Amino acid sequence: MPEMPEVEIIRRYLDTQVAGKTIMNLDICLPRMIKWPNVEGFRALVTGRTIKAMNRRGKYLLMELDNDSKVVFHLRMTGRLVYEPTGDTSDHHARVIFHFQDGASLVYGDTRTLGTIHGLKPQESGMLKGLAGMGPEPLSAEFTAEYLYKTAKQRKVAIKSFLLNQKYIGGIGNIYADEALFLAGIHPLRPANSLTQTECGRLWESVNKVIADGIADGGTTFRDYQNGEGGKGSHQEHLYVYGRKGEQCRNCGAVIERITVGGRGTHFCPKCQEGE
Numbered sequence: 204m205p206e207m208p209e210v211e212i213i214r215r216y217l218d219t220q221v222a223g224k225t226i227m228n229l230d231i232c233l234p235r236m237i238k239w240p241n242v243e244g245f246r247a248l249v250t251g252r253t254i255k256a257m258n259r260r261g262k263y264l265l266m267e268l269d270n271d272s273k274v275v276f277h278l279r280m281t282g283r284l285v286y287e288p289t290g291d292t293s294d295h296h297a298r299v300i301f302h303f304q305d306g307a308s309l310v311y312g313d314t315r316t317l318g319t320i321h322g323l324k325p326q327e328s329g330m331l332k333g334l335a336g337m338g339p340e341p342l343s344a345e346f347t348a349e350y351l352y353k354t355a356k357q358r359k360v361a362i363k364s365f366l367l368n369q370k371y372i373g374g375i376g377n378i379y380a381d382e383a384l385f386l387a388g389i390h391p392l393r394p395a396n397s398l399t400q401t402e403c404g405r406l407w408e409s410v411n412k413v414i415a416d417g418i419a420d421g422g423t424t425f426r427d428y429q430n431g432e433g434g435k436g437s438h439q440e441h442l443y444v445y446g447r448k449g450e451q452c453r454n455c456g457a458v459i460e461r462i463t464v465g466g467r468g469t470h471f472c473p474k475c476q477e478g479e
Contacts, residue, residue: 205278207340207374208417210262213284218257220286221266221309225253230300236313237299239321239330248272248322249301261337261373275321275331276311282318285310337373341414346372351410352403355395362398363391364465366410375410379417381445381470383409390476391462391469416441444470 205213226249231237237245249268258265264284266274276284285294287308292300294312299320301309311320321331329335338354339345354371355362365371366380375383384391386409389402398406420441443453448461448470457474 205262205282206376206379206417207259207262208379208414210259210264210278210374211418214257214259214264217264217284217286217309220288220307221254221303222256223253224307225304226250226301227304228302230297230302232300233298233316236311236316236318236320237322238319239323239327245320245322248324249274260334261340261369262376263331263334271325273323273328275319275323275334277319277333278313279317279319281314283312285312333369337369338371340373341375341410346407346411348400348404348407351407352398352400355398355403358395360395361391361464362389362393362395362406363467363469365395367465367467372410374414377467377469378442378445379410379413382413382443385409385444385472385476386412388475390478391464391471393478444472446470 228250229246231242231246234242239245240248248270249272252268252270252272255267255269258267262277264276264278266276268274276282278284283294285292287310290302290306290308292308292310292312294310296312296314297310298313298316299311301311303309311318323330339350351372355365358365358371360368363380363384366375366383367377369375381391383406387402387406389398389406444459447459450459451457452459452472452475455472455474457472459470460473461468461470463469
């Protein structure tokens with residue numbers, strides 16, 4: 204699933220390409236991808252509108268329109284948004300295509316069709332609870348070491364599960380949670396409220412670092428993630444623990460292990476992250 208760094212990479216590229224373009228018509232190849240409103244209402248909302256900007260909140264992509272409405276994309280497992288300057292696409296799993304006045308297009312493709320698209324008028328901005336109730340993001344002024352400590356102190360859940368809860372921190376997913384816990388030297392099963400202020404300070408630094416590094420490397424591609432140009436990221440080449448079960452830790456040489464925490468596959472170093 205594209206996480207915050209991947210979605211940010213997509214946003215940055217698409218903003219340079221589609222901001223200022225006018226949507227002339229749509230090909231809605233799979234109507235059930237449009238979750239709100241109905242297909243006719245969605246067409247009416249976006250057709251003839253000019254895109255002001257591509258923004259992001261957590262893992263959501265926000266296409267801001269000149270009527271103050273927005274199209275909200277949640278890519279989930281296999282969704283992708285690719286800008287096609289010629290208007291053509293080779294994506295056999297194209298589900299919705301936005302055609303622009305100048306002949307270019309923006310293609311939403313989704314192999315497993317788990318993603319969602321919502322068209323929201325200004326008065327409907329709070330209807331997506333996951334978006335409206337999201338916590339502060341890494342790299343933001345609101346996400347501080349003190350905030351992390353105070354919030355974690357109120358939760359008994361495993362710290363890995365805490366990091367993945369978008370109500371507490373927006374945008375962290377499975378890959379970057381594992382990487383941040385490794386860099387902070389914290390076992391993923393540690394109860395969140397057991398972390399000291401010093402440990403939370405290390406974790407805060409680690410979360411910001413792995414997110415920033417993921418963005419700098421163009422995101423992480425294992426199977427499906429593509430940036431806005433249809434290319435892949437390179438951060439998978441620099442991961443410390445995620446996806447490396449059975450391999451040696453780059454730091455100490457111990458064998459990376461994999462367990463399940465809160466239903467999510469979790470990778471860690473038993474030596475560098477000792478103690479639950």
